Amino acid sequence: xxxxxxxxxxxxxxxxxxxxxxxxxxxxxxxxxxxxxxxxxxxxxxxxxxxxxxxxxxxxxxxxxxxxxxxxxxxxxxxxxxxxxxxxxxxxxxxxxxxxxxxxxxxxxxxxxxxxxxxxxxxxxx
Amino acid sequence: xxxxxxxxxxxxxxxxxxxxxxxxxxxxxxxxxxxxxxxxxxxxxxxxxxxxxxxxxxxxxxxxxxxxxxxxxxxxxxxxxxxxxxxxxxxxxxxxxxxxxxxxxxxxxxxxxxxxxxxxxxxxxxxxx
Numbered sequence: 001x002x003x004x005x006x007x008x009x010x011x012x013x014x015x016x017x018x019x020x021x022x023x024x025x026x027x028x029x030x031x032x033x034x035x036x037x038x039x040x041x042x043x044x045x046x047x048x049x050x051x052x053x054x055x056x057x058x059x060x061x062x063x064x065x066x067x068x069x070x071x072x073x074x075x076x077x078x079x080x081x082x083x084x085x086x087x088x089x090x091x092x093x094x095x096x097x098x099x100x101x102x103x104x105x106x107x108x109x110x111x112x113x114x115x116x117x118x119x120x121x122x123x124x125x126x
Numbered sequence: 127x128x129x130x131x132x133x134x135x136x137x138x139x140x141x142x143x144x145x146x147x148x149x150x151x152x153x154x155x156x157x158x159x160x161x162x163x164x165x166x167x168x169x170x171x172x173x174x175x176x177x178x179x180x181x182x183x184x185x186x187x188x189x190x191x192x193x194x195x196x197x198x199x200x201x202x203x204x205x206x207x208x209x210x211x212x213x214x215x216x217x218x219x220x221x222x223x224x225x226x227x228x229x230x231x232x233x234x235x236x237x238x239x240x241x242x243x244x245x246x247x248x249x250x251x252x253x254x255x
Binding site: 030 | 133135159161165169175177182183186212219247
């Protein structure tokens with residue numbers, strides 16, 4: 001039996017039944033990102049200004065490749081969850097909200113794919 | 127559909143007096159959005175590195191420019207703040223530190239941490255480069 005009013009049902013409002021997972025995954029990724037952030041700031045960030053050859057050698061090392069890939073994929077997931085809430089909070093035109101929510105998912109997917117391919121290519125020496 | 131209830135961001139403007147807790151709250155969101163730009167730069171660094179020396183040189187031109195340096199400083203501060211305040215949020219999620227005194231104490235602690243930690247990272251970075 002549904003406790004929702006007929007009007008609410010036809011408007012399609014109410015729980016989407018995925019709120020808990022959103023909240024939980026934001027926390028899980030946050031816990032993972034805390035130590036990875038420290039690693040980023042002290043180990044990876046100094047390589048940003050390095051020359052091409054040095055940077056390639058650094059990122060080709062298995063541990064650096066693994067941690068960089070884990071960091072970027074976790075960041076993309078965490079950012080997607082966060083930006084989703086920002087869009088839901090501030091964009092009240094339904095068509096615009098849905099368009100933006102779809103766009104960020106697409107951007108996140110393509111960014112994850114591009115980064116994965118780039119790191120694998122460097123790590124296996126392509 | 128006409129909406130009769132208050133819609134976000136109704137907390138901004140003249141309705142609520144800004145307080146440490148509310149300012150730090152919106153700062154968590156703002157630093158999160160800045161970090162999205164930082165993430166784009168990180169992905170650009172990796173992608174251009176995979177593409178070849180010419181593309182990588184193009185990234186370095188951006189990184190050494192005023193835009194790149196501004197983004198670097200903004201991202202380092204934002205990450206320091208978002209990390210500190212994120213841990214503050216995790217304590218709240220565990221049900222700890224909710225009383226007003228603790229919320230203010232942890233708020234000031236996060237502000238000091240963000241400034242000191244980002245300063246240390248930037249000084250080390252400048253020394254290393």
